Amino acid sequence: MPLSLLMAAKEKGFQQSQMAQWNRSGYFRSSGSRDVNPDLETERQTASFSVERLTAILDGGADNTRTRRAVEAVIHSEPGFSRENQYFQSQNERYEAAVRRSVYLKEKMHQMGWTEDGPEIKYCYRALGGDLAFNVHRVFKNSILALGTDEQIAKWIPLADKYHIIGTYAQTELGHGTFLRGLETTAIFDISTQEFTLNTPKISAMKWWPGDLGRSATHAVVFAQLYIKGKCYGLHAFILQIRSLRDHSPAPGVIVGDIGPKMNFEHIDNGYLMLQNINIPRENMLSRFSQVLPDGTYVKRGSDKINYLTMIMTRIHILWIEVIPTLLKACTIATRYSVVRRQSKLNPGDPEAKILDYQTQQQKLLPLLATAYAFHFMNAYVNEFYNKGYTEIRQENFDSLPELHALTAGIKAIITEYCTAGAEVCLRACGGHGYSALSGLPFLYTKLAASCTYEGENTVLFLQTARFLVKCLAAVHSGQPIPPSATYLSSVDSGKCQARTSVDFLKPDIYAEAYRHRATRLLGNAATKLQGLVQSGAEQHEAWNQCTVQLVQAAKAHCHYIVVKNFIDTVEKLRNEAEIQKIVKHLCDLFALHGIFSNTGDFLYAGYISGDQIDMVTASYLDLLAVIRNDAVPLVDAFDFTDESLNSALGSYDGHVYQRLYEWAQKSPTNKQVSQAYARYLKPLFQSALSKL
């Protein structure tokens, strides 16, 4: 058998002696050794700033860094949390491992005294790269907290908190996602029994995608169209039990299962759910905002607008917990690998060059590094916005809701778009090794790809932002007040960019103004077209549809402007950190100039920037690449990801890339299981050849 022979003593002896020889020659070090690849070490010795200080700033203070590292140390010291074999696991194995980690985490948090709303939980999540089960269980809880009465909260939340029940949030159906009003599941109230009867009337009404549903959940918050005496009252949320707590079997009338393999998230049991004549008591409709009385009277109470806050909060949450850190990781992996990997020669007599010394590689990675910082710094901005809105909304003042909604929709869309594209660039920038699962990059990319769809499909979100902006523009024209994030629409356009040299383009005022001009112009054009279509007799809906390509462009330009503006503000706030302010200013410049360089048409179109000025932008942009390249490794080191969290053969702190690829490959089932392919198909063929060689 190949495997047994491979591992035979003689071979093993060779393998060990070969390793020992390479080790002596400095090319192959044993695991656990902390010495660093010299090509990576050099990069760290020339940092223009204190990495530790920048880490503290990114963490929001040195105290947070300390807490984070303490949490990471606890998590990484427990084998039960290990993600070591993740890339070799089947969907079934990944699911089981995620459940294991989640249950262990609950125990560990209890043991350590960490609470659900304490600072540690997000660091646990970071340490585990989000590979946990029961994410939708949290949504289940939040929906009860938001939509349930005090009695309902008192009944269900304690059970959910202790994992005595596992809940899911069953909203999306096979045939319905974005358009909630189109959901087809029905809940019919029967006065005689005081029960709701839930049904899945069509295959397209089957619940499809809810996480934790496929194999775990015992309960579900199910969204269904409420019918009383034949009249439809629209969507409402109902709690129902879907599996037995005794033996986990599906409840009578419930068909439930797993939707099968996906591009990623194999650790999550996304599921399907069909209901046939499931009866639940009247108390199981979540009734904070609307209630069905025993006689069938439908009562509405207060405004349920506050529910938007849950959606908004979820979007903000995934950006800072799931999305942005994933880009930071991809940058860390690709940047470290790019100073370890050598290829071709820059000058004929030299040794092969580090690939990060090629301008094309810098062009791929360094704007992403700047983007990673730009997005990380958006956290403060969005939180401030959210907290202000939250306070007002809790006081039943919903004035800021449209802006908060539009802002988070657009920011979610632009960040997930850029992060996804960025991770793909990182993957491909690592060549063949990036394509290996062991690089970690395929995992990061495929994870990000989902974020463009979940919690609001990005095109839909950009159009929501655009709708808000069109209203803001109308307010500008009619002299109405304008929400803070859109006040720039009313400022006067200077008509021409004032830069005279390439150095002028390193002035934040210059590029901020260019972005402002672009955002205003694109929105203005789209709105004018829309108005023109309506005035010439088109139906409002049809006119809107005919403008959507341009409205999306306008919304993107708006979000891009906000990110640039916030980056500029962040740089200003670093005035007491001279060294760090300097490098962050470079990143801000790079982010802004890369955006102009990559979208020149938007700035050239109305002559705001001339062809000569584009040459200046290009020159400044390319010069910045060479400057930031020198700090590239310190800039990713500052993200301070542990090797365990990165889980990448290419991205580890010590840079022993080739050794890790080799060692990790040994663990692959392809090297541990003997394939039937040889005995069944190949052996008979080879036997024929024996006599001929």
Place this chain on the structure above:
Amino acid sequence: MPLSLLMAAKEKGFQQSQMAQWNRSGYFRSSGSRDVNPDLETERQTASFSVERLTAILDGGADNTRTRRAVEAVIHSEPGFSRENQYFQSQNERYEAAVRRSVYLKEKMHQMGWTEDGPEIKYCYRALGGDLAFNVHRVFKNSILALGTDEQIAKWIPLADKYHIIGTYAQTELGHGTFLRGLETTAIFDISTQEFTLNTPKISAMKWWPGDLGRSATHAVVFAQLYIKGKCYGLHAFILQIRSLRDHSPAPGVIVGDIGPKMNFEHIDNGYLMLQNINIPRENMLSRFSQVLPDGTYVKRGSDKINYLTMIMTRIHILWIEVIPTLLKACTIATRYSVVRRQSKLNPGDPEAKILDYQTQQQKLLPLLATAYAFHFMNAYVNEFYNKGYTEIRQENFDSLPELHALTAGIKAIITEYCTAGAEVCLRACGGHGYSALSGLPFLYTKLAASCTYEGENTVLFLQTARFLVKCLAAVHSGQPIPPSATYLSSVDSGKCQARTSVDFLKPDIYAEAYRHRATRLLGNAATKLQGLVQSGAEQHEAWNQCTVQLVQAAKAHCHYIVVKNFIDTVEKLRNEAEIQKIVKHLCDLFALHGIFSNTGDFLYAGYISGDQIDMVTASYLDLLAVIRNDAVPLVDAFDFTDESLNSALGSYDGHVYQRLYEWAQKSPTNKQVSQAYARYLKPLFQSALSKL
């Protein structure tokens, strides 16, 4: 147990009755029924052209279509070729299935009288979606045919042809890919024994990535630095046996294995190979172009430039066998799904609209459809180029080699870039269901992503094209002859686009000229910068590096121009097919205008196109979307992929999307295997809850 209960008689009864009910209501049809989803059927009734006729044109004649369908029928009728469970298989299972299909295919071809160079083989490959083993075995054979002497060919090829041996092509090393001269494996000639001794001197010299190496190959063509009497003669190719033909065990001194999981290509056993003091006879160096005599004399014979042809041919091959059909498939899936999926309302009173009726969805998919046609039509152009060059080169006239090399490098790079990006757009355009493995789209995307790296990393390839173009431009300036694909560089630039209305932009002369201008201008700018840097004292290599971002832009613009030009020529040749010419002309216009719309800055920069003209482009472009939308389904139907070849729950000919998603999910191991997660982790938690509910 959840599973047994799920399948219990009662549940099954419910499930069946539910299905029967849905079936009667027309929402759920049994498999095998050929009736088509009415939303898809409607689209086919309004085709503006004969789908069958367009299929014949795409196939290069109705005879080819007949042959293709006959081959597909044979392949799909054999269960041994099935790819039905592909998305549920582990890496080990996929490998075994690929070996099985390859061995069956060899038998089937023999049985049918199909030959290795006959027309059927490419249709077999198409029917099987390329999921076969031994792809690198073919490269092994080709390298012997190209580099071997007649005796070497006579010895090895018959064995390889019959699969009596399986070969691999071991070139790439852990630390070396693109830069071949940097390979570190050594082959030292020993006069006393008349043998070469091969070694892997460092871990970075380990062969890494070769396909068919990990678990299958018995032999390898290994590239190594040849040393004779201490002098290095550079890279040469050696044949060596790496596994026993008797029991498949690794040969003494050989460490070989699989490199583990990847983003895709799990059916291929990409492998690693370490050599320690492997001795092979002198005859095992492939010696058509260079030979080592018994006394150690090194003899070079003729020019080995002809080897470039192998590389060029491989690139052309993968484009038409692997890459372009994959984009065609992705378009088929996403387009069909987009007329079956309904979401939100275009007009308040209407039912939910087909998502393809939204302008934003058209903007995502229809330019890709145009791109798919553009690339498919490049086949004729590239083949003509290749055949001309091939004839000359066989006659030892190498004049056309640089052009052939530059052209295929750039075309490979632009096509793989666009196809990869396109498949990603298709995936995301299908929302959550696109992300399900069962859509087939993750598989198609991840497959394409690899093509940007293998057979030449795209940035490197674009720079090779750019180097050729810079030389062409110098030839223009010095009045030297210019290769045909670059003659346009010498034509006079009109300075301003002549279009006066949006309809003018539907004239091929107008947009071809715009692309020509852009390509010439970008190349000119990059070359001027390069010259300026050298003149101001920069080293040639450093100057080149500082221009590479712009040189890549120039190479892309050149390739883009060639594709547009060829599309225009193709439309002209369809003059006897009025209906088809009309729709293909629309696609050509769309491809060209989408390129301008997406890169406005390149055309605005020097004032060639004005802002007002960009508005005309935009108007024409958006109008075209609405026109082509009406033929979108017939246009993908014309690709004529079988359901088996598409292997997509979203893309089947009959459009029963939701039914297939549900039925396929049932086959997932997540629904067949009971997870330990329940018994180990969840059950203990739920027991605690029982008393409280």
